[in-house]
Amino acid sequence: MTTEFALGQRWVSHADVELGLGIVVEVDPRRVTVHFPAVGEDRTYATDRAPLTRLALKSGDLLNRVDGEQFTVTDVEHHDGVLVYKVEENNEITAVSELELDSHIQLSSPKDRLLNNQLDKIADFKLRFATLQHRASAESVAFRGLLGARTSLLSHQMFIAHEVGRRFAPRVLLADEVGLGKTIEAGLILNQQLLTGRAQRALIMVPDALIHQWLVEMLRRFNLHFSLFDAERLADIDDASPFETEQLILCPFSLFSDHPNARALAMSVNWDIVVVDEAHHLNHASAEEDRLYDFVEALSGLPKGLLLLTATPEQAGVESHFARLRLLDAGRFSSIDEFLEEQRHYAEWNTVIDSLLAGSTADHLPEGVDTDATPSEQIDQLLDRYGTGRVLFRNTRASVPGFPVRTLHSYPLELPEGYADHKTELYPELSTEESTWLAKDPRVHWLETTLRELRPQKVLVICANAQTALALEQYLHLQAGIRCAAFHEGLTLVERDRAAAYFAEEEGGAQALICSEIGSEGRNFQFAHHLICFDLPLNPDLVEQRIGRLDRIGQESAVNIHVPWLKNSAQAVLFQWLDEGLAAFTHSSAVGHAVYSEFEMALHMALETPDSDHAELMQATRHFRQALESEMQAGRDKLLELNSHRPDVGLKIIAAVEDHEAPGQIEEFAELLFDRIGIDQDYHAEGSYVLRPSERMITGQLPALGEEGTTITFDRQRALARDDMVFLTWEHPLIREAIDIVVHSELGNATLGTLKHSKIKPGSVLLEAIFTIDCIAPAHLELGRFVDLAPHRFVISSDGKNVAQGISHEALNQLIQPVPAATSANVIRSIKAQLERQIEKAETLAREAMAGVLEIAQKEMQESLESERERLLFLKSVNPSVRQDEIDAIEARITDSARAISGCQLQQQALRVVIAT
DSSP, X not given: OOOOOOTTOEEEESSXXXXXXXXXXXXXXXXXXXXXXXXXXXXXXXXXXXXXXXXXXXXXXXXXXXXXXXXXXXXXXXXXXXXXXXXXXXXXXEEEEGGGBOSSOOOSOHHHHHHTTXXXXXXXXXXXXXXXXXXXXXXXXTTTTSSSOSXXXXXXXXXXXXXXXXXXXOEEEEOOOTTXXXXXXXXXXXXXXXXTTSOSOEEEEEXXXXXXXXXXXXXXXXXXXXXXXXXXXXXXXXXXXXXXXOSEEEEEHHHHHXXXXXXXXXXXXXXXXXXXXXXXXXXXXXXXXXXXXXHHHHHHTSSSEEEEEOSOTTTXXXXXXXXXXXXXXXXXXXXXXXXXXXXTTHHHHHHHHHHHHTTOOOSSOOTTOOTTSXXXXXXXXXXXXXXXXXXXXXXXTTTSXXXXXXXXXXXXXXXXXXXXXXXXXXXXXXXXOHHHHHHHOHHHHHHHHHHHHHTTSOEEEEOSOHHHHHHHHHHHHHTSOOXXXXXXXXXXXXXXXXXXXXXXXXSSOOSEEEEOGGGGSSOOOTTOOEEEESSOOSSHHHHHHHHHTTSSTTOOSOEEEEEEEETTSHHHHHHHIIIIITOTTTSOOTTHHHHHHHHHHXXXXXXXXXXXXXXXXXXXXXXXXXXXXXXXXXXXXXXXXHHHOOHHHHHHHHHHHHHHHOHHHHHHHHHHHHHHHTEEEEEEETTEEEEEEOTTOSSSOOTTSOTTOEEEESOHHHHHHOTXXXXXXXXXXXHHHHHHHHHTSOTTSEEEEEEOOTTSOTTOEEEEEEEEEEOOOOGGGOGGGTSOOSOEEEXXXXXXXXXXXXXXXXXXXXXXXXXXXXXXXXXXHHTHHHHHHHHHHHHHHHHHHHHHHHHHHHHHHHHHHHHHHHHHHHHHHHOTTSOHHHHXXXXXXXXXXXXXXXXXXXXXXXXXXXXXX
């Protein structure tokens, strides 16, 4: 049922209560826009699933007006869907529209509930205090956005993500080689930008073939729910601004290259960050790519942030590479001649850096580098002043350890008679009746035999075509009795997930996964150590993608690559060219596409004459590849390499993430949390559980909890191995939503109990009071880094003293006993006057504590942000890649943070009365 919204109504987002009290500013049948004055943000929701709760006061409730005045509601009226409250002001009845309510809202205070005998269970108070502690810990983390991703903790990825993700509106080119995880780096950066509030609206553009890969990766690894917009979806949206109906949007290249209307609509949106994958397609090589480049160029000036991704930044030449850098910063990269002149210094700088890295004094230091500084300091100065490191990040396999050895196994097979007329075809099975080639093609029998020999080891089998993969899977499963699964573009995303999960199962799972070429895109199967290329693609980059499904950082075993091929056929020529000319199977090369472009015509001619001698082609290919690799090695930018990965920094980030992760702690807390809010928990396997919503849930549906149940694990390694399990961390939406439910509800904020202790006089009344500092401010200010948001605890004795140091929270939890509901009202009534005095004392102490905390926070904020501002100002004076808007942003952040810290308020979170017996 759709909720009835009206302009001027006041609503609270129970998904983001920290936004304060919102005002409905726009309504149509499909969506509602709510403005949150406390944080200066607008949010748009679908009307049928908005996570909003109406604030509707009743007679007797306290009303806080925007001018700071507080009244008691005497009556409520309705006018055109808006509530009008009657209050007494200056001995007269005054009408206060809900539009006049203070947006900094506090509901159901613990004091009111306690003194009115609205009490909770003792365990709820314990849960509330623990929840407040964990929430404060999450707010204070310097690496927010890096904690909750389902990724291996790799130093180079963590370094890039932290370096870029914490910037204002990052504009960079991520150019790590294949297998190093550019998609993960982009996801980590996006996650940080969104989680910290620096970005709210994001657009991702990718080649059509990668659209599902990105959709799955963003959801599975980062819990980011992107909406897929293609031409069909765009046509179905009945809205003048379709791109504004969602916050996170994923589009294929073809949508913008083929549809002028889509380009115009996207240009009308104020994107916070745009991501373009496979950015080497922006190279004017075709009419389609020309249109795409022109669109991205026009779009690049609109969003604050821009991420371009490519593993081959100079694939189409240095001019094309320069053109992409211009998209990032037209001021920094304004002249191709100046850029080329800068590149000519790389060899000179490499010699300088080699000397400095060896601890020696370098001759001919570039201008501006302090000759009296230490070698380490001189390297830092070089990194700050020269090269493209601030806008370009590129790690290579040579510079990042952890890759496995590749071992090639070649299987020449006799060409069957049935293929005599198809020997110039790379895929003769496509020209042959399915039952015939399955029976006659020697690769089929070889595949069956090889899988049996490798049993029980997992084997990934990749074919160029879905038709081939499906036929092989059916043959192996039905006729050979080999447990396997198919994975191809004809399956839905859910079906692909099931096939991948079946393959990943250690016990009872599939031995082989039979994939079409799509199997070489985006999936991580590094738990397998054997790859069978049933056939081969012409493009060397696709060979690298296939191998890259297993040959990844973290692979603990050698990668065995098995390639069957038919003698005296085009397959034999292609295998020889890839192996002898490119060495494509045994090592990764960044020049594969360039070599293919150079020899494409000669290679196609060779494929047409498989019986000829092609030694000259193989030798020419090998020499050309070696020359290109030597040229790249000599001209590589060591400044860029050093700036792309500082292992010492990366390892510190990983240590901080692991320290905060604490899987045992979150598992213990989550069990208590889920049990109390009504989520059923069933044991699944060691370290994993199945969560299901129940009728006992104290809130509405949680978006992050599936209606049919969700299988979760708290262990990172298990989550990496099992795509069907959700990785639950402190940053996962389900944990954050559940924490918000507790914090922003009444649960556990007023309790009563008794205890018996030899050192506490019978009849004594102790008040345990919990306070927090409430900072309602835009998320991008990250005030939790400076303001200590940890709950402040006071235990006030009958004589008004704070005895918290002598009586711990844990001790009270162990000793306290509940008071029967039938007698609690009389108990509260009899000690009400004393409790009011104790509460007043606790509030006085809390205000004093808050003043000290805020004084420290102002000082730390000024020191931290002023230091960053001074650093950026200095860098801008020596390095043009520092943008003025970055400096403007941090100056605004200093001003806004100072104002927000000054406006922090004391929040009474919970009261527990303990009576000694």
